[in-house]
Amino acid sequence: MSESAVKWPSGRGRFVTFEGGEGTGKSTQIKKLADRLKAARMRILVTREPGGSPGAEIMRHLVLSGMGKLLGPEAETLLFAAARDDHVRTVIQPALNQGTWVLCDRFADSTRAYQGSVGRVPAALINAMQRVTIGDLKPDLTLILDLPVEIGLQRAAARRGSGTPDRFEAEKLGFHQGLREAYRKIAADDPARCVLIDANSDPDTVAGRVWTALRDRLLPTPASVVSI
Ligand code: Z5A
DSSP, rough: OOOGGOOOOOOSOOEHHHHHHHHEEEEHHHHHHHHHHHHHTEEEEEESSSSSSSSHHHHHHHHHHTHHHOOOHHHHHHHHHHHHHHHHHIIIIHHHTTTOOEEESSSSSHHHIIIIIOOOOOOHHHHHHHHHHHHOOOSEEEEEEOHHHHHHHHHHHHHHHOOOOOTTTTHHHHHHHHHHHHHHHHHOTTTTEEEEEEEOHHHHHHHHHHHHHHHHHHHHGGGGGGOO
């Protein structure tokens, strides 16, 4: 089915999040999907976490510099929550209300995986912060890019070149293996929202898998598709 054959849903925009460990290709795939949707004349907003709004970008600088780690896992989690609160209120929710589709590079599952499963911040604290920051906003679709950890870290290192690894890239292999498991569990626990994407192929092949998942989950049933 080509994009031009699709009768795009109207009304509120759809909220699509990309998740996964280091170097799994989230940014690459978001760009490819956004280009494809824009070519089909969809209104698309690409954004990211932490960050995506002026206030949240300040928090991004704090956490990726390693400053948040000095404060301890709970306080670092609060920094991510503060960033998300600003991002949701000032960017994501207004865009969805206007009918724009929002593609977000990481969202609340990153907090569950990084701070919750691997960082051992209690689920009760994460749940409480989530109630405050995102309320009942839930992604319509979450694409979790899955890749052997060694390959993801190699890709991230190749992209970085001689630059210094950031606060999370610098963690040990066990940390990243734990993350992969955490994401696989998130996908298994919420199959109505999440699709696990095999990211261990060339970018265009992975993009094909992403497109299939989006088409199957978010585009109208064949009966409502206009044929060309
Ligand atoms: N974090 C958190 O702890 N809690 C939270 O609540 C939130 C975030 C929201 C943000 O980092 C950090 O914050 C993140 C988690 C934490 N940890 N770290 N680091 P970031 O935004 O700076 O980076 P990232 O989100 O982790 O992105 P990434 O993993 O570094 O990259 P990616 O977006 O997944 O991959 P990419 O940039 O698209 O590709 C990486 C390289 O691989 C690049 O050179 C590509 O050209 C190449 N690539 C991509 N796809 C392929 C394929 N298919 N084959 C070969 N090569 C490829």
